[in-house]
Amino acid sequence: MFEKELEEKLKDHINYFPRKEQAILMCLHEIQNHYGYIPKESLKPLSDMIGLPLNHVEGVVAFYDMFDTESSARHRIRVCVSIVCHFMQKDKLISALKEKLGIDMGEVTEDGRFKLIPVQCIGGCSEAPLFMIDEDTYKFEGEEKLDEILAKYT
Amino acid sequence: MKYLPNILDIKAETTLNLLLARAKKIKTHSIDEYIESGGYKTLKKALSMDPKEIIDWVDKSQLRGRGGAGFPTGKKWQFAVQNPPPRYFVCNADESEPGTFKDRVLIERDPHLLIEGIIISSYAIGAEKAFIYIRGEYPAGYYILRNAIEEAKSRGFLGNNILGSGYSLDIYVARGGGAYICGEETALIESLEGKRGHPRLKPPFPVQKGLWECPTVVNNAETICNIPIIVEKGWEEYRYIGPSEYPGPKLFPVSGKVKKPGVYELPMNTTLRELIFKYAGGTLGNKKIKAILSGALDCFSADELDTPMDYSPKGFGGTGTVIVLTEEDNIVELCLKIAEFYEHESCGQCTPCRVGCYEQHNLLKKIIKGDASEKDWEAFVYINKHIQPTSICGLGAVAGRLIRQAMEKFPKEFERYKPTVVKY
Numbered sequence: 001m002f003e004k005e006l007e008e009k010l011k012d013h014i015n016y017f018p019r020k021e022q023a024i025l026m027c028l029h030e031i032q033n034h035y036g037y038i039p040k041e042s043l044k045p046l047s048d049m050i051g052l053p054l055n056h057v058e059g060v061v062a063f064y065d066m067f068d069t070e071s072s073a074r075h076r077i078r079v080c081v082s083i084v085c086h087f088m089q090k091d092k093l094i095s096a097l098k099e100k101l102g103i104d105m106g107e108v109t110e111d112g113r114f115k116l117i118p119v120q121c122i123g124g125c126s127e128a129p130l131f132m133i134d135e136d137t138y139k140f141e142g143e144e145k146l147d148e149i150l151a152k153y154t
Numbered sequence: 155m156k157y158l159p160n161i162l163d164i165k166a167e168t169t170l171n172l173l174l175a176r177a178k179k180i181k182t183h184s185i186d187e188y189i190e191s192g193g194y195k196t197l198k199k200a201l202s203m204d205p206k207e208i209i210d211w212v213d214k215s216q217l218r219g220r221g222g223a224g225f226p227t228g229k230k231w232q233f234a235v236q237n238p239p240p241r242y243f244v245c246n247a248d249e250s251e252p253g254t255f256k257d258r259v260l261i262e263r264d265p266h267l268l269i270e271g272i273i274i275s276s277y278a279i280g281a282e283k284a285f286i287y288i289r290g291e292y293p294a295g296y297y298i299l300r301n302a303i304e305e306a307k308s309r310g311f312l313g314n315n316i317l318g319s320g321y322s323l324d325i326y327v328a329r330g331g332g333a334y335i336c337g338e339e340t341a342l343i344e345s346l347e348g349k350r351g352h353p354r355l356k357p358p359f360p361v362q363k364g365l366w367e368c369p370t371v372v373n374n375a376e377t378i379c380n381i382p383i384i385v386e387k388g389w390e391e392y393r394y395i396g397p398s399e400y401p402g403p404k405l406f407p408v409s410g411k412v413k414k415p416g417v418y419e420l421p422m423n424t425t426l427r428e429l430i431f432k433y434a435g436g437t438l439g440n441k442k443i444k445a446i447l448s449g450a451l452d453c454f455s456a457d458e459l460d461t462p463m464d465y466s467p468k469g470f471g472g473t474g475t476v477i478v479l480t481e482e483d484n485i486v487e488l489c490l491k492i493a494e495f496y497e498h499e500s501c502g503q504c505t506p507c508r509v510g511c512y513e514q515h516n517l518l519k520k521i522i523k524g525d526a527s528e529k530d531w532e533a534f535v536y537i538n539k540h541i542q543p544t545s546i547c548g549l550g551a552v553a554g555r556l557i558r559q560a561m562e563k564f565p566k567e568f569e570r571y572k573p574t575v576v577k578y
Contacts, residue, residue: 017326018283019366021348025331029290052348063350063501064331066290078291083252083450083491084409084477120334120498121252122291124162125407125477126415135293136160 001045006034010049020050024060028067033134036072036112065119073108073115075153078132082121088128093140097131100143100150113153158182159294165416166259167433170395172403173379174419177263182298185305188266194311196386200274201319208278208385209235215389216401217381220256221246221337221374222451222473223548224465230371234279234361237369243281244346244365244372245272247288247295248330248337251449252495253477256405257375259417261288261295264379265302269325271378273311274385276323279371283324286375287342290330299327334499338547339372340364341501352503353547376405396421400464410447410478411438420463426470427459430478441480445564449475450492451552453559485567486522489557493518496553507550510541514554521571528573535561 002010013026027046032038038061047057061067068076079094094105097116101109108115122130127139138149168174176183176191188194200208213228234241245268249257260268268286276284288295303325306312314322328346330336336345340354343365364370380402384392393401400422406429409415413435420429426446430436437443446454451472454461463470470476479488493515500511517534520526526534538554538561545551561568 017328019348022326022328022346024348025290025329025345028331029329050348056349059350060331060348064290064333066332082495083447083488086491087410087479087483087488119291119332120495121250121254123249123255123258123289124164125253125255125409126164126417127162128409130162132291134159137162137291137294138160139162 002042006030010046014049021052024050024052024057025064028061028064032067036074038067038069040069068115068117071108071115072112074113075134076115076117076132078117078119078122079105080120080122080128080130081118084121084125085129090129093129093131093146096140096143096146100146114150158297161262161294164255164259165414166263166419167416168403168419170403170419170421172383172395172419173260173267173376173405174417176267177259179263182262183264183266185266185302185309188264193266194270194309196382197270197273197311198317200277200385201317201321203385205235205278205280208274211384211389212278212381215380215384215392216399217377217384217392218400218465219374220376220380220404220473222251224471227373227377227380230361230373231275231279233359234369234371237362239280240283240368241279241281242365242368242370243272243276243279243284244339244342244370245284245286245375245378246337246339246342246372247286247292247375248342249375249473250289250291250334250337251451251473251475253409253447253449253475254407254473255409256407256417256474258292258295259405260375260379261292262298265298266306267379267382268375269299269302269306269312271381272325273306273316273323274381275371275373275378277321281371282322283326285346285365286325286327287336287346288327288329289336290332293329296327296329303327333501335501335547335549338549341547342372343370350501352501353549355546397423397464400466400469404463404474406463406474406476408434408476408478410476411441411480411483412436412478413438422462422464422469424463425459426454426461426463426476429463429476430459434476434478437478437480439480441482443478444481444483445479445485445488445560447475447477447479447488447556448472449477450495450556453556453563455563485560485564486518486571489560490515490518490522492556496549500549500553504544504546504550506541506544507546507553510537510545510550511553513537514541514557518557524571526571526573531572
């Protein structure tokens with residue numbers, strides 16, 4: 001079962017919608033925010049709460065890109081590698097991040113602080129190149145500014 | 155609001171002051187600010203009208219869907235109300251087309267315009283439940299909408315017996331999980347039902363069998379923001395905004411190699427040239443334009459700058475997205491990014507799209523490395539052509555389109571990757 005605090009949040013999502021199963025993506029976001037990823041063991045209790053078969057829940061988790069069952073990280077950095085950012089020097093942003101964190105795309109820093117994830121368009125292309133840390137969206141304004149931003153996430 | 159994630163200061167300019175009347179300012183407008191500037195007055199007017207009359211006005215306004223397909227909104231509503239209730243209204247805020255960030259500006263800065271539009275639309279089609287499906291990558295928009303809905307409820311604009319009219323409506327906000335395909339209306343409905351976002355075969359269309367097999371209208375967020383404007387001004391006056399065949403304000407998100415990227419609200423008789431040079435300040439470093447993309451859909455060359463930004467057969471169409479590339483940008487590299495995008499976003503349900511997008515990307519990788527044989531080239535051209543007619547949904551239908559257009563419009567760019575010696 002889930003810890004009390006998380007369980008309450010999940011219940012809120014489930015009670016919010018006209019039908020319970022509609023809350024599945026909301027619950028998965030909530031679980032990922034809580035644990036830093038989606039532990040496989042969390043899927044059975046979730047399927048019980050929502051009233052969907054476990055294989056349905058597993059199928060949903062696998063389908064949607066934002067959900068990660070692989071590796072835990074306290075913060076997820078999503079870097080846009082799509083068309084506009086690509087032509088607006090996304091490589092500078094990516095190499096700065098790789099160098100500062102000492103990891104490659106798809107990897108987690110040794111201290112479990114950050115995971116670096118390539119994503120398709122984030123939808124703020126006038127400010128490209130873009131990246132998100134957890135729920136925050138940022139544009140790349142040079143390495144100094146990048147240091148300041150990263151320092152906010154411990 | 156207690157907590158709001160960091161959002162971007164996207165530049166927004168308007169010559170019309172309709173959709174961006176408030177949203178041109180970089181801030182989230184509260185319900186008080188919205189009401190002060192005349193907001194929710196139109197809702198009162200709408201609730202005093204017969205729902206059929208509102209549908210008639212929207213039809214006569216000639217409003218077309220702003221989500222890409224350009225389908226007449228009034229017609230969609232007319233189809234929906236031919237089918238028995240319960241009916242549902244869904245706002246498609248899953249804006250995920252590369253280069254598109256127009257709905258985001260409306261949602262983050264003027265959420266009550268969208269909510270007023272949803273209430274009027276739902277009233278018109280007789281829906282008592284409405285849903286906003288917002289893409290997973292817009293968490294701030296999600297919190298802003300949840301908060302705005304509570305604000306609207308507390309003032310009696312939502313919930314039971316709205317403004318004493320006897321009409322009741324609840325709006326629910328659902329977040330996506332990072333799947334481009336969920337912008338396709340039937341995939342969106344599947345996702346809203348708590349499933350994988352696999353598109354359905356059409357027909358039946360959502361207006362016949364949508365959410366939980368009930369008649370459902372799915373409209374784009376920008377489209378919905380036009381509704382209060384039509385009801386406030388009346389359809390005759392709305393028709394005077396812009397060209398008579400394609401009336402109404404349109405948002406154009408401009409990005410890439412321009413001096414002033416941002417969202418521009420303009421009438422649709424604007425040309426691509428005017429949009430880029432008059433409004434977006436021309437190209438970075440005054441370089442020559444090579445190509446203009448409407449997201450991952452169409453590719454225009456510098457010879458096509460006089461294209462009108464409307465929904466005519468020769469118009470720019472789509473979501474209004476403009477991505478500008480200049481002389482130093484490589485078209486084949488662009489095609490590789492497009493192929494990568496479609497491979498990544500194919501939902502995997504039907505084979506032509508799942509395998510086709512994968513092979514298209516693989517062969518293009520080979521081509522750009524200079525490793526492609528003549529046979530690879532043949533296979534590439536063949537696959538590119540055949541994803542479209544055999545796929546279930548619109549994603550497969552366009553997965554080869556931009557690349558094919560690029561090959562036709564920029565043959566020389568591809569020429570240098572072709573093998574000089576035929577390898578067997």
